[in-house]
Amino acid sequence: xxxxxxxxxxxMLLGLLPPTRxxxxxxxxxxxxxxxxxxxxxxxxxLILLDDHLHTPMYVLLSQLSLMDLxxxxxxxxxxxxxxxxxxxxxxxxxxxxxxxxxxxLACSEGPILMSMAYDRYVAICFPLHYHIHMNRRVCxxxxxxxxxxxxxxxxxxxxxxxxxxxxxxxxxxHFFCEVPSMLPLACVDTSTYExxxxxxxxxFLLLPFxxxxxxxxxxxLAVYYMRSQEGRKKAYSTCSTHLTVVTFYYVPFAYTxxxxxxxxxxxxxxxxxxxxxxxxxxxxPVIYSLRNKExxxxxxRMSRRICSLKM
Numbered sequence: 658x659x660x661x662x663x664x665x666x667x668x669m670l671l672g673l674l675p676p677t678r679x680x681x682x683x684x685x686x687x688x689x690x691x692x693x694x695x696x697x698x699x700x701x702x703x704l705i706l707l708d709d710h711l712h713t714p715m716y717v718l719l720s721q722l723s724l725m726d727l728x729x730x731x732x733x734x735x736x737x738x739x740x741x742x743x744x745x746x747x748x749x750x751x752x753x754x755x756x757x758x759x760x761x762x763l764a765c766s767e768g769p770i771l772m773s774m775a776y777d778r779y780v781a782i783c784f785p786l787h788y789h790i791h792m793n794r795r796v797c798x799x800x801x802x803x804x805x806x807x808x809x810x811x812x813x814x815x816x817x818x819x820x821x822x823x824x825x826x827x828x829x830x831x832h833f834f835c836e837v838p839s840m841l842p843l844a845c846v847d848t849s850t851y852e853x854x855x856x857x858x859x860x861x862f863l864l865l866p867f868x869x870x871x872x873x874x875x876x877x878x879l880a881v882y883y884m885r886s887q888e889g890r891k892k893a894y895s896t897c898s899t900h901l902t903v904v905t906f907y908y909v910p911f912a913y914t915x916x917x918x919x920x921x922x923x924x925x926x927x928x929x930x931x932x933x934x935x936x937x938x939x940x941x942x943p944v945i946y947s948l949r950n951k952e953x954x955x956x957x958x959r960m961s962r963r964i965c966s967l968k969m
Contacts, residue, residue: 906941
């Protein structure tokens with residue numbers, strides 16, 4: 658492991674993949690996933706923005722999820738791929754700060770957005786006659802603003818602490834992006850008290866939203882069981898399975914990483930788990946929400962016809 662001198666303000670990211678042919682193949686695969694996730698999430702954001710039929714709380718919240726995933730994957734993958742291909746793994750102190758800030762902000766904002774989407778489906782299926790009272794435009798905007806604000810405030814608090822403590826050991830971060838927990842082992846002061854704060858934040862932004870989401874979909878499934886309409890039952894089951902797939906794929910690796918004692922977790926495990934919520938989930942979200950949603954596919958067809966008519 659390369660050590661930086663104490664006078665250096667730069668960090669070094671050890672990366673995800675070994676500098677071998679296998680590593681090269683995997684980084685090319687990751688770049689391909691990055692491009693697909695970029696295109697898919699950007700398409701979802703633009704489609705929901707431009708199609709009036711999708712200007713409902715469900716799809717407005719979905720557009721925010723796609724926007725977060727778009728920013729999410731752009732925060733980590735380009736730097737990781739660039740480091741591997743160039744062989745230059747250094748990152749400036751300020752650059753590391755910005756990367757850690759955006760990662761923490763998006764990670765903390767996505768939980769409340771997923772929770773809001775679960776609440777939206779709960780009201781729509783269990784209380785359809787009161788839907789426009791409980792999920793109007795004002796409530797939707799407050800949910801979105803609240804999610805972004807909570808994520809930003811929490812991220813600022815952690816970044817201010819992490820970048821004001823002295824680092825006097827090796828400046829090699831054993832990860833493929835800057836995140837606060839991976840930086841703490843490099844500090845030359847005791848950070849055990851602060852680690853409890855990270856654990857507490859993880860409970861607030863990971864565990865509690867996950868409990869609310871599972872509870873909401875549990876109530877939905879119970880209500881669906883008594884539905885007389887087989888078509889409505891089928892649609893509700895499809896919605897639940899779609900959302901729960903995304904939520905599970907995102908939350909389980911994240912929760913295991915941040916709620917699991919660090920002494921029982923190796924840096925290699927942390928990096929592999931991070932691949933799920935930083936690279937694979939941003940690809941999975943637009944695929945699941947578009948291919949399994951008739952309204953999104955209908956909007957895509959309308960947009961395609963509109964583009965074709967403009968060309969003619």
